[in-house]
Amino acid sequence: MTRAAAPVIEKSPSQTLKAQLLLRDLIVQGALKPGERVSELQMVDRLGMSRTPIRAALVRLEQEDLLEALPSGGFAVKAFSERDFAEAIEIRGTLEGLAARLAAERGVRPAQLREARALLAELDTVVRRETIEIDVSLYVELNARFHALVIAMAGSTALARQIERASALPFASPSALVPVQTRSPESHHILTIAQDQHRCVIAAIERREGSRAEAIMREHARIAHRNLERAFADQRDLALVPGAALIRRAEV
Template identity: 40%
Template sequence: MTLRQQIASGELPGGTRLAEIPTAQALGVSRMPVRMALRILEQEGLLVRAGARGYTVRSVTLDDIVAAVEVRGVLEGLAALRAAERGLDQVADTALRQCLADGDALFAKGHLIEGDIAAYEDMNIRFHEVLLAAGGSQAIREALMRNDHLPFASVKALAADKNDLEREFRRLNYAHMQHHAVYDALAKGQGARAEALMREHANATLAYTDLLSGLSS
């Protein structure tokens, strides 16, 4: 859902007013799907009613975001623990290796261009989705889906400073090196290590709270 992604990424910050007709016009769709989407997002807690016909994006604090990132670390850590203990099947192993190769190619040139941010985000999402599937727990998936409703909590909502690509190279390259370490632990069946590494991988985001606080309310 486009609106959910815009809220999660901070493109629509807390306090933004959303009305059915202008939102439908901006998205180039009819009013009915927008009306349904707004109601769903209200039920999920992302929007609050603002009069009879409008909504506002719910404001969240930096503390809310930090807590949500920490929760993601716990849940993804548990998925990594289960994946390591279960053992990677050939499909998961191949998919994770491909993610590592794609990331290696991205960082091999020693710098990033603006388009690389989207390429990294795509690879990162694939890595996390494969790991989550390898964990084999619907309960973890559902818990993550609920947690992901908060802005910036989802792995699909990468906050990046495109005006400082040198910094982003260092940050994302470090995150990718963590991907390598996680895969190594998974491949060796080291559950406790995989869990700890995934928690650290999520929590590393918190070293860049300036990116988050600049977009939250």
């Protein structure tokens, strides 16, 4: 009996994940508008999936803060203000700063430092001065790995969980605003600064300088704030921000 039930148990999470990804895309791309009601039955028809994985996916997206539960039942797509966008980035940067400080104070394994140096070398090849146009997709991948490594260095499952939640909002992840940055005339200069901050935070962690590591990592998040301000000033740039369709612009 146990063996016969195993395929069903294995299939359910993959169906839930599929529903979650499909729904997230509809929300982030603006196919489901801020404030729009989202129900299980509605999504069953739209996605052609059963109610069970869709129900689980809706709950997960509420946990990611992309949906909000309605008193009458069902969910609604959450709307965000410009301030919400900025605060999400600030929260993520603050938590990553804490991760860097814990990593420095607790000490990290030699293997993690070797991995960090290898990552820094790879990032150097992307942002090297003689390059006119950077490989954005490669930079995003390496940057995500760098941030994940700093979080892993902290050795705190609880903190990692909170950072994952803070970064789940599409516009709050470490590389979410890199496409906006690449449109700036100062793009290469900003990337060079960001890479120097990467090096400095690893050096501070290695030297067990907790306060310095935290300060650098928090300052590193200010680059995302700068890119966000640029996006708010230009509709073409804002269109490059993941989840921009969810924003409720402040009235002038």
